[in-house]
Amino acid sequence: MMEQRKGRRLILFPLPLQGHINPMLDLANILHYKGFSITLIHTNFNSPNPSNYPHFTFHSLQDGISATEASTNDVVSLLSLLNIKCAEPFKDCVRSLVSDDVSQEPVSCLISDAIFHFTQAVAESLKLPRIVLRTGGASSFVVFAAFPLLREKGYLPIQETRLEDPVVELPPLKVKDLPVINTLNPDTFHQLVENVVSATKASSGLIWNTFEDLEQSSLASLSQQFSIPMFPIGPFHKHNLAIPSRSSSLLAEDQTSIPWLNTKPPKSVVYVSFGSIAAISEREFLEIAWGLAKSEQPFLWVVRPGLVHGAEWLEPLPSGFLESLSGRGHIVKWAPQQEVLAHEAVGAFWSHNGWNSTLESVCEGVPMICSPCFSDQKVNARFVSQVWKVGLQLESGKLERGEIEKIIRKLMTREKDGDEIRVRVSELQDKADNCLKQGGTSYESLESLVSHIFSLETFNFSHSQESVKTVV
Template identity: 55%
Template sequence: METQQEPCKLPRNRRRVILFPLPFQGHINPMLQLGSILYSEGFSITIIHTTLNSPNSCNYPHFEFCSFSDDGFSETYQPSKVADDIPALLLSLNAKCVVPFRDCLANKLMSNSQESKDSFACLITDAAWFIAHSVANDFRLPTIVLLTDSIAASLSYAAFPILREKGYLPIQGIIWNSFEDLEQVELTTVHQQYYLSIPVFPIGPFHKYFPAYSSSLLSQDQSSISWLDRQAPRSVIYVSFGSIAAINEIEFLEIAWGLANSRVPFLWVVRPGLGRGAEWLEPLPKGFLEMVDGRGYIVKWAPQQQVLAHPAVGCFWTHSGWNSTMESICEGIPMICQPYFADQMVNSRYVSHVWRVGLHLEGKLEREGIERAIRRVMVEADGQGMRERAMYLKEKVDICLQRGGSSYQSLGRLTDHILSL
């Protein structure tokens, strides 16, 4: 398979795969990307999703979409408070959705048997939908899990082997948006110590198989690209903390002044709700925007994959979500890591201490430390070493997706595995 191609309309193999994404940006994106990859392998694709944060079906005309109500969850859902207690949020979401998901899956299985000759191969569910395994098992539908974390972060979930032994995870396989050359040691550990007989498929990076389809839940500001077009090569630091993280006013101001004082051009994504208690840029001091005019550009949301691929970008200041980390690695861009929760902590340490393609911001967030970190990556000799190692990983990405590469072969094994179910 060649990379960056449109999903080709291959003859159907008469097998249908149901995909069940978690309704948050960092989980919807990789699931829909995986759907496009499997579609190119000949599978028919059905997406079952909640009405909360529904994906735009118009961008995926080759998929079938089926939605169900979340039984009131969306009425109490507050995006700005997602990061406050993620376990409680996931428990509530799963509890609210177990019955409507079961009904939706039952209706889909029944209607498909009457209207189509496609047979259902399996359900591929986000790992955070822990209700999905038992529901699918009631219908004797095999389950494969998509883990949207790195392999390293997934290994930190020590409870997984225990849950599997007790029969709570009757899964038929695990898919990762990663590749062997990036996490070879961790993948070996997975095989030897944790999942044993469960097949694993590191087929990433997902987004490099085809041009990006827009599955963003926020409107992307394309003016960021035209602004980058006017900047010098590798001169800009791109700053984005993802779709969930929220920061207080003091941290917001320290970030702003750290960017300004670094004297480095910056593209800063300030998502509405990023600053707690603020609509958008209200915490900025009077005159700040005028002071950085021309050198700094602020948008509400950016087309991140395009931004990172732009020749003007020289560094990515990131929250270290796995999608963002992979997208940066794929473009050979060093990172400044400011993790907030969950797998971001592990991802950040791997970026800074294992792959050595970036820095981990530690301690209190202060403008002087921010300025030093930016200049260390963008200007000083340390940054040159990070860029060289980042470009080495980018070359490994290109190789793994080519015919005979590790992800290419892993995708072939995944296809054969699904067809065998």
């Protein structure tokens, strides 16, 4: 049963990318279930559908992001632009919310995505506590926090001749695993990371969509570096809430995936999806297609429009390719991923290793084939294959049909490696389930988060008139 309203309002501000919106909305549902009223500020760019969340209040920002700017392939430029263009409208929106005398529910705090680093200065100017949501894993954040050291030691910027060198300060990472993003402005990227880390250290707390048993050593390392309370309360999507689950997908989900899976034997299907941003060449696309075909395993493949450079959708596939599979392959533009991974027919997930996908796979006990593209995906993939040992990594440069066929067979057939991986991921699945039960680590951490929010000084407009006036 949902807890009674606590008479406190929280302002949440998600970054408008699919992998960031989903966990923020999950967190909003969790905190609403714990009795808080939720106000969600969002950009016009990639805005969520308010009708899916009638229990929240929504406020839209005029972010000023043009269609051209929004469609850029340079993620770093987009993130930097969002931090600049959202600053003024966000400040005005929060100022009006906290000074709303009509509301009977004082604003307890702001919870913003870590990448919106400018929100720390806004919160401080309004004397409003800011808690950060980091939507990625703790393991990758350890690396981001170490960027100054990595530059000092010469690991960054990455040199092609050093890709296979170990990063001795951060085992088991190699130089090629460092979470960089290809951009025209590498200095801008390093500045963005530095701003995110410093604004997080200045915040009133840090929420993680992870759990202790998965990332204990990384969480311990960050607790030593950051003198703020941390709350690993994940996996968010597995919290048992008395709220009907609604999709927050920005893309239309193809519902034919589940009926197709219903026709396949247990643990037989390879599910393939590289997320909402990654793009591949036509050559890579064809090698994936032929590798899947040659593996002779059934496969459900998400080919997002725009996934293949220079193609709308499936045009590069050879004529008659799908027909030749005799129903063994099913290709969709987007799939209801959590439902797919929970389906008994799915035996492996070939993933780009975004954090949400990695966590969802662990939670359903599905072994992974790792093909990271950029940023934290590289760290996640190395941890999946070398630390948790619940998947196999398809190393960059090996996206070739023979290698693909070999790694699928290794994971899906009764080889020793595949069997051991299945045992380990099943054990992690049990730990993910248990941490959310009463007395579990994430359950207790959520209780601590609720207490922490109440311990923060409630915003009192009458005592903060001057600070509101002085926001620049």
